[in-house]
Amino acid sequence: xxxxxxxxxxxxxxxxxxxxxxxxxxxxxxxxxxxxxxxxxxxxxxxxxxxxxxxxxxxxxxxxxxxxxxxxxxxxxxxxxxxxxxxxxxxxxxxxxxxxxxxxxxxxxxxxxxxxxxxxxxxxxxxxxxxxxxxxxxxxxxxxxxxxxxxxxxxxxxxxxxxxxxxxxxxxxxxxxxxxxxxxxxxxxxxxxxxxxxxxxxxxxxxxxxxxxxxxxxxxxxxxxxxxxxxxxxxxxxxxxxxxxxxxxxxxxxxxxxxxxxxxxxxxxxxxxxxxxxxxxxxxxxxxxxxxxxxxxxxxxxxxxxxxxxxxxxxxxxxxxxxxxxxxxxxxxxxxxxxxxxxxxxxxxxxxxxxxxxxxxxxxxxxxxxxxxxxxxxxxxxxxxxxxxxxxxxxxxxxxxxxxxxxxxxxxxx
Amino acid sequence: xxxxxxxxxxxxxxxxxxxxxxxxxxxxxxxxxxxxxxxxxxxxxxxxxxxxxxxxxxxxxxxxxxxxxxxxxxxxxxxxxxxxxxxxxxxxxxxxxxxxxxxxxxxxxxxxxxxxxxxxxxxxxxxxxxxxxxxxxxxxxxxxxxxxxxxxxxxxxxxxxxxxxxxxxxxxxxxxxxxxxxxxxxxxxxxxxxxxxxxxxxxxxxxxxxxxxxxxxxxxxxxxxxxxxxxxxxxxxxxxxxxxxxxxxxxxxxxxxxxxxxxxxxxxxxxxxxxxxxxxxxxxxxxxxxxxxxxxxxxxxx
Numbered sequence: 001x002x003x004x005x006x007x008x009x010x011x012x013x014x015x016x017x018x019x020x021x022x023x024x025x026x027x028x029x030x031x032x033x034x035x036x037x038x039x040x041x042x043x044x045x046x047x048x049x050x051x052x053x054x055x056x057x058x059x060x061x062x063x064x065x066x067x068x069x070x071x072x073x074x075x076x077x078x079x080x081x082x083x084x085x086x087x088x089x090x091x092x093x094x095x096x097x098x099x100x101x102x103x104x105x106x107x108x109x110x111x112x113x114x115x116x117x118x119x120x121x122x123x124x125x126x127x128x129x130x131x132x133x134x135x136x137x138x139x140x141x142x143x144x145x146x147x148x149x150x151x152x153x154x155x156x157x158x159x160x161x162x163x164x165x166x167x168x169x170x171x172x173x174x175x176x177x178x179x180x181x182x183x184x185x186x187x188x189x190x191x192x193x194x195x196x197x198x199x200x201x202x203x204x205x206x207x208x209x210x211x212x213x214x215x216x217x218x219x220x221x222x223x224x225x226x227x228x229x230x231x232x233x234x235x236x237x238x239x240x241x242x243x244x245x246x247x248x249x250x251x252x253x254x255x256x257x258x259x260x261x262x263x264x265x266x267x268x269x270x271x272x273x274x275x276x277x278x279x280x281x282x283x284x285x286x287x288x289x290x291x292x293x294x295x296x297x298x299x300x301x302x303x304x305x306x307x308x309x310x311x312x313x314x315x316x317x318x319x320x321x322x323x324x325x326x327x328x329x330x331x332x333x334x335x336x337x338x339x340x341x342x343x344x345x346x347x348x349x350x351x352x353x354x355x356x357x358x359x360x361x362x363x364x365x366x367x368x369x370x371x372x373x374x375x376x377x378x379x380x381x382x383x384x385x386x387x388x389x390x391x392x393x394x395x396x397x398x399x400x401x402x403x404x405x406x407x408x409x410x411x412x413x414x
Numbered sequence: 415x416x417x418x419x420x421x422x423x424x425x426x427x428x429x430x431x432x433x434x435x436x437x438x439x440x441x442x443x444x445x446x447x448x449x450x451x452x453x454x455x456x457x458x459x460x461x462x463x464x465x466x467x468x469x470x471x472x473x474x475x476x477x478x479x480x481x482x483x484x485x486x487x488x489x490x491x492x493x494x495x496x497x498x499x500x501x502x503x504x505x506x507x508x509x510x511x512x513x514x515x516x517x518x519x520x521x522x523x524x525x526x527x528x529x530x531x532x533x534x535x536x537x538x539x540x541x542x543x544x545x546x547x548x549x550x551x552x553x554x555x556x557x558x559x560x561x562x563x564x565x566x567x568x569x570x571x572x573x574x575x576x577x578x579x580x581x582x583x584x585x586x587x588x589x590x591x592x593x594x595x596x597x598x599x600x601x602x603x604x605x606x607x608x609x610x611x612x613x614x615x616x617x618x619x620x621x622x623x624x625x626x627x628x629x630x631x632x633x634x635x636x637x638x639x640x641x642x643x644x645x646x647x648x649x650x651x652x653x654x655x656x657x658x659x660x661x662x663x664x665x666x667x668x669x670x671x672x673x674x675x676x677x678x679x680x681x682x683x684x685x686x687x688x689x690x691x692x693x694x695x696x697x698x699x700x701x702x703x704x705x706x707x708x709x710x711x712x713x714x715x716x
Contacts, residue, residue: 065674065680066673066674066680069680086677087677087679088677088679091679094455095455178566179566179656179657180565180566180651180656180657181652181656182652182654182656182657183676234543234544235543235563236542236543236544236549236562236563236566237543237563237566238563238566238567238657239541239542239543239563239564239565239566239567240542240543240544240563240566241538241542244542244544244545248544366677367677371677371678374473374474374678374681375473376675376676376677376678377677378676378677378678379654379675379676379677379678382654383654383656383658383659386656386657386658387658390657392568392658405473408473
């Protein structure tokens with residue numbers, strides 16, 4: 001009854017304004033952010049753009065790609081598509097499901113690196129508006145560090161010395177990470193510390209160009225460092241899952257958490273101790289530092305959208321500094337990619353984003369182009385990082401195996 | 415017989431139509447899909463090329479044989495653990511002087527009706543090195559040293575999951591054998607008693623031969639179930655079937671290939687090739703049973 005009165009009132013309001021309301025729907029895997037979209041982002045947009053109603057309709061992350069593909073094939077997908085970075089979205093563009101957005105003015109608000117995740121290989125077409133990136137590093141229990149008298153490490157030697165000290169004391173598990181789910185070892189392990197070895201973009205581009213190989217020292221050395229981590233992980237880390245690690249840290253049982261910035265809002269809610277963050281340690285004091293500042297979310301337009309104008313209006317707004325500021329502050333840890341600097345309020349998020357000024361940014365090494373073939377380099381890197389930590393294979397063997405897999409289908413590496 | 419018996423057609427139609435739509439058509443379409451590939455957004459006919467790479471290209475064949483080998487180990491554990499325990503439980507339950515038999519029967523059968531997701535999650539928690547009760551229970555009896563993070567170790571993970579699956583499904587062979595045991599007439603057992611066959615030997619000499627056909631059915635159900643298995647591994651270890659593919663069975667391999675995983679894009683054609691191979695394996699297994707074993711099994715008129 002109440003619903004009915006509401007909709008009649010709504011219909012009345014629309015008739016009164018005389019504008020035909022356009023409804024647009026957003027497909028997304030960020031079901032965690034549903035409340036944020038409904039309470040903050042969409043009302044802000046609708047207030048500025050009467051006549052367009054926006055509907056945020058997320059799917060579970062693990063099912064998103066499959067669900068979205070079937071919806072697009074069937075023609076029932078929403079007007080706006082949240083874009084995974086690189087090949088998943090490129091495949092959608094190539095199949096004609098996403099519109100080329102190069103002519104949009106808002107695209108000039110983004111740097112080339114930010115746009116690179118949603119461009120054709122030659123950069124001739126951009127098909128998603130960059131929304132946010134995530135930065136890797138380590139989050140630590142500041143109370144524990146103070147209690148044990150440990151300085152925040154900046155070099156690798158200091159890093160392991162700190163872990164030794166925590167281990168010796170015995171109150172805390174030095175580092176909270178498990179290898180059960182595999183991806184943390186690659187994402188928060190290998191691609192977290194790795195850029196310091198392969199010098200960020202320089203090494204990543206050389207690998208894509210075929211000038212460096214995965215058997216080179218720069219690509220093998222991170223595995224040797226990961227092998228040293230095993231001593232500092234909790235008992236039975238082999239069967240420890242990702243949520244286990246999160247809980248171990250937020251319950252205050254572990255001192256260091258190899259992290260991605262997306263953890264910030266969850267950790268803020270869960271942990272009742274002071275937290276800080278430090279960037280991946282460099283080998284020698286004074287070395288240039290490199291961070292993984294990974295382009296993670298974009299927003300594109302369904303080529304078959306029934307309301308292309310409304311969809312474009314929304315996209316233009318997503319490209320604006322106003323959106324960047326709402327989004328960045330509502331979701332600390334997802335950093336807007338817009339060129340206009342955004343003032344963040346969360347101290348931990350500020351810490352992470354501060355590294356952009358001190359270090360060179362890069363993205364995860366396996367994401368662009370290199371995970372297109374079979375065997376899939378990203379998936380293989382998961383297995384290799386786990387094997388490195390467990391010590392079941394030597395770093396050199398892992399490098400050789402990955403190189404062989406990559407070379408089997410990727411011409412520049414042959 | 416020139417007259418068509420319409421009532422037969424009419425009565426068969428609903429079942430035939432539904433079965434064709436949801437089983438036969440998808441099956442043949444999967445077999446057909448396996449003969450195609452996608453090149454530059456075009457679907458083209460490639461004949462048996464997908465199967466060639468599945469069995470000939472080490473990138474695919476290594477994974478396939480690994481999954482098949484793991485699948486056989488999964489099946490062997492079920493045959494060696496689940497079915498004997500199921501038969502033993504049925505024999506005990508059918509003992510006329512056992513009290514609370516109905517209670518035990520329900521308790522043992524209940525896990526079978528639980529969802530795989532619940533079973534996978536519950537056992538992951540039980541065995542967890544951090545929050546699990548397994549380490550503390552072993553500690554309680556002084557055997558903490560026996561504890562290992564089983565699900566995270568390459569050498570134990572698959573066996574552990576097979577045993578979890580046994581725990582879940584032991585009720586099925588138990589129920590089927592229990593029903594078979596109840597259908598054995600008292601007179602036969604009494605006749606045996608007169609001839610001096612009592613107690614355990616009445617089980618081995620009279621009951622077991624009479625329930626052999628049921629054991630055969632259970633074996634084939636186990637075989638088909640195990641080679642189609644997917645849910646428990648996926649729920650407990652994810653689509654990559656870790657650690658290091660040590661729990662990868664044909665179902666998870668097929669899922670990963672068909673739907674894609676993380677950055678790996680789905681390949682419905684290669685996935686269909688794997689599904690076809692699974693179908694062939696199950697078909698061969700069932701045929702061996704039907705023609706090689708079942709026809710030779712002795713049956714007794716009760």
